[in-house]
Amino acid sequence: MNTAVRPGSPAGLRDANRRRVLDTVREAGAPTQAEIAASTGLAPATVSNIVRDLGAAGLLEAGDEVRGGRRVRAVRLVRGAGLVAGIDFGHRHVRVALADLADPAAAAGHADPPACTEVRADLGEEHGVDDGLATAARMLDEVVARAGVRRAALRGAVVGLPAPLDVATGVVGASGVLPGWVGVPVAGRVTEHLGVPSWVDNDATLGTLAEQRWGALRGVDDGLFLKLSDGVGAGMVLAGRLYRGPDGTAGEIGHVAVDPGDRFAAVCRCGHRGCLETLVSTRTVTAMLEPLLGGPPTVADVVARAQEGHAPARRVLADTGHHVGAALAGLCTVLTPRRIVVGGELAQAGDLLLAPLHAALEAAALPGTTRTATVVTAGLAEHAPVLGALALAFDRCALRT
Missing domain, CATH: 3.30.420.40 (ATPase, nucleotide binding domain)
Structure with a gap:
């Protein structure tokens, strides 16, 4: 699975609006719907519909609070309701990181990278796609156990590869450093191994995304x-x-x-x-x-x-x-x-x-x-590609409702 919506399409506008609402809630902590509308510039009815949809998806929850002597209805992110994984493959290694969709660092413009649990393992130089993904799946189980969270809360994963690839199909090109992966539609294989929606991207592109969001390109x-x-x-x-x-x-x-x-x-x-x-x-x-x-x-x-x-x-x-x-x-x-x-x-x-x-x-x-x-x-040293995978996973998985 490696589909993406066009920015100007109705689906692209919907995703952009959902991202704005999620980012506002992440940054503000527990805003009211009126505060979300004021911050995003969206109509109150649009905000209400988005909060309802993301609530049904288990990402947001609304509850009554007393502030300044009056009762308001605040919107919060549901901690632990959504987890994402970033997987970074190199020629001789793989890194796996796990983060919470509710982490404030998932918001666009946040200065710090997300808190994540990360593990690394060495791989054989001639490893194939199934061996590599089987190792990554075992590592993901390890990192989920280490974080003390539910495996069922994993909403998706993004894989970074040191190879050219077609983003529309996820097929690995021939000039990468992973000969055992050439011609393979990796996103589909990841879904098979992990049992969750997945996307694939070039590792340098993901490193750029991470450095742009939280590092030296900010x-x-x-x-x-x-x-x-x-x-x-x-x-x-x-x-x-x-x-x-x-x-x-x-x-x-x-x-x-x-x-x-x-x-x-x-x-x-x-x-x-x-x-x-x-x-x-x-x-x-x-x-x-x-x-x-x-x-x-x-x-x-x-x-x-x-x-x-x-x-x-x-x-x-x-x-x-x-x-x-x-x-x-x-x-x-x-x-x-x-x-x-x-x-x-x-x-x-x-x-x-x-x-x-x-x-x-x-x-x-x-x-x-x-x-x-x-x-x-x-700025993010060797962690840039795996953090970039998490950044893309934040964007993709938070909007799949």
């Missing part, structure tokens, strides 16, 4: 989020809106050819030579240093050695930042983003990566287009 109208891990992807915020492209595959910057003229450049998973991902993925970074560090290092090992002054590690991280900055230059010349947020495993390198990235960006982009652009690490 309040930024034009910005980029880069996920530098086993795969390399980007998400874009343009004029305050998350940009997905016409088919949902925008942002695959890892497959930009940075050296297309070199006939001996490394062959990428997508079949082309010289893609950015062949130069800056975590696999490439750690492989270059393995002979010098006496064994296969992790990214954390590389960063630690670089911080200690290890010259080869510092050089590899600097070159990585340079390649990313050079690849971003054309995009920045066209879009002029005000902030570039770097996430994924390589973000832990901090200025060892960001300083050469920014220098290469300024050297290659049109003069002036990067003057006001800042380059920062992700």
Whole structure:
């Protein structure tokens, strides 16, 4: 299941109005229907109908209270009545997080991410879709038990994948880092494994959504989020809106050819030579240093050695930042983003990566287009994609009544 309503359609207007009412109740705590109408600008009759519908769905409840010596009817969110799950798959890991639809952080404009229970597990590099989803299902049972809530209260899940995919069908594209998932309509498989409605999206897009709502892109109208891990992807915020492209595959910057003229450049998973991902993925970074560090290092090992002054590690991280900055230059010349947020495993390198990235960006982009652009690490660190999955689950599940 991966359907979405058009913003201008009657269903889109209905969903937007329901979201406004839910956000107002989350922010105000226990407003009256008159206060909801005043805050949202909706007609009192519209608010009454929405409160009734969301009450029937078990999300809202109305009760009498005495305030200032008079009796009023206040509207509240029903705690524990609706839970959502976010699932973030990587090449070698899966994260599962659980949150309450009634969490105030689910409201648009809230500054803090939601309180959630989260677990992480390693996966085999060649895991298939059924093995991965079976692991995620077991982890979800674990996180539900840890949170002490009812499994029946789960209303839906959003899955993030490091792969291009068609948002209309949820089918995974061929150039992702999960070969065992290619061509699979993942949303339907998730529903089969978890028994709840589900949606699927690109992990970099979800990371962008989380950073826009609660992290380093909050309040930024034009910005980029880069996920530098086993795969390399980007998400874009343009004029305050998350940009997905016409088919949902925008942002695959890892497959930009940075050296297309070199006939001996490394062959990428997508079949082309010289893609950015062949130069800056975590696999490439750690492989270059393995002979010098006496064994296969992790990214954390590389960063630690670089911080200690290890010259080869510092050089590899600097070159990585340079390649990313050079690849971003054309995009920045066209879009002029005000902030570039770097996430994924390589973000832990901090200025060892960001300083050469920014220098290469300024050297290659049109003069002036990067003057006001800042380059920062992700505010939500490695949790951005799974929090983005929760953000999308908040939006989708709260409106399914």
